[in-house]
Amino acid sequence: AQSVTQLGSHVSVSEGALVLLRCNYSSSVPPYLFWYVQYPNQGLQLLLKYTTGATLVKGINGFEAEFKKSETSFHLTKPSAHMSDAAEYFCASSGPDKLIFGTGTRLQVFP
Amino acid sequence: DAGVIQSPRHEVTEMGQEVTLRCKPISGHDYLFWYRQTMMRGLELLIYFNNNVPIDDSGMPEDRFSAKMPNASFSTLKIQPSEPRDSAVYFCASSLWTGGTDTQYFGPGTRLTVL
Numbered sequence: 001a002q003s004v005t006q007l008g009s010h011v012s013v014s015e016g017a018l019v020l021l022r023c024n025y026s027s028s029v030p031p032y033l034f035w036y037v038q039y040p041n042q043g044l045q046l047l048l049k050y051t052t053g054a055t056l057v058k059g060i061n062g063f064e065a066e067f068k069k070s071e072t073s074f075h076l077t078k079p080s081a082h083m084s085d086a087a088e089y090f091c092a093s094s095g096p097d098k099l100i101f102g103t104g105t106r107l108q109v110f111p
Numbered sequence: 112d113a114g115v116i117q118s119p120r121h122e123v124t125e126m127g128q129e130v131t132l133r134c135k136p137i138s139g140h141d142y143l144f145w146y147r148q149t150m151m152r153g154l155e156l157l158i159y160f161n162n163n164v165p166i167d168d169s170g171m172p173e174d175r176f177s178a179k180m181p182n183a184s185f186s187t188l189k190i191q192p193s194e195p196r197d198s199a200v201y202f203c204a205s206s207l208w209t210g211g212t213d214t215q216y217f218g219p220g221t222r223l224t225v226l
Contacts, residue, residue, distance in 0.1 A: 032212045043115075043202055043217035044154075051212070090154065097166065097210035098144070103153050 002027050004093045006102035014110050019063075019078040021105050023091030026072065032094035033074040035065055038104075039087045047089070050074065061085070081109045115218035117203050123224045129191040132221045134203030135184055142210045145178055145188050146202040148220075154202075159210060160186065166210075193225045 007022040025031060032051050036044040048059025055067040061084075065076045074091060086109045091102040116135040124130055136143045144159040158168040163180045171178070175194070180186040190197055200220045206213040 034214070036217075043219050044204075044215075045217065046214050049214060094211040097142075097161070098156060098159060099211060099215060101154050101156075 002031070002093060002095050002100050004091050004100050004102040006089075006091050006105050008105055009103065010106045010108065012108040012110060013081045015083055016080050019076070019081045019085065019107065021076040021089050021091075021107065023065075023074045023076065023102060024072050025074060025091075025093045025100075027093060030067075030069060033065075033067060034092040034094075034099065035059065035063070035074075035076050036090045036092060037087050038090065044090060047076070081107075083109050083111065085109055115203055115205055115216055117201075117218035117221050119221060120219060121222045121224075123226065124193055125226050126194055127192045128225075129189065130193045130197075130223060130225075132188040132201050132203075132223070134186045134188070134218060136186070136203070136205030137216055138184065140205035140207050140216075142206040142208075142213070142215075143180060143186050144204040144206075144210070144215060145186070146204065146217075147199045148202060149199045157188070161210065190223075193223075195225045198223055198225050 003026045005024045035047040038044045048057045050057045050067045058064045063078045088106045090104045092099040118133045145157040147155045157170045158178045160180045178188045202220045204215040204217045206215045
């Protein structure tokens with residue numbers, strides 16, 4: 001069965017530091033891959049999406065992710081964290097007629 | 112477009128009462144999803160519809176939960192009778208043509224508290 005694994009339920013970084021959130025997927029064929037962000041008391045919103053083609057995908061708010069088929073990974077990065085990046089981040093994979101979500105990673109940013 | 116609209120935003124009720132959550136998807140979207148989010152279980156897919164028809168309700172926890180989509184612009188999730196363990200944030204989401212490859216757009220959620 002398809003699955004998405006997010007390593008680390010909590011990640012803490014200092015403001016200005018690199019953000020790295022890890023995501024691995026399992027699928028028999030290269031899936032579409034998504035990163036969603038959920039700010040406190042809000043719904044999920046799309047950060048970025050990989051379909052086909054270029055493996056480095058740029059999203060909103062300075063985030064980007066790289067699709068690595070050999071590693072079945074789709075890690076999310078941002079060069080310099082901002083306080084406003086504090087949120088929960090969900091990785092998702094395209095499934096049969098629905099998305100397969102990971103369990104989420106809560107990002108804390110310290111001043 | 113106004114995005115996915117959910118009502119109410121907050122609901123507090125007593126155990127045993129009926130609760131109805133409402134959702135208006137983005138106009139033109141063929142798919143509608145209901146999710147539940149709790150600290151313990153994370154984000155769970157409850158049920159989804161394609162062109163108003165329920166496709167997969169395997170995530171509905173028990174018979175106390177039911178969902179309908181009478182037309183393309185409206186869906187309800189009903190819990191009868193409600194129990195304290197149903198306390199959660201319930202999200203509705205919609206997507207344009209497919210359930211798995213199109214972006215899902217989420218509503219702001221309904222925070223349900225069952226006392």
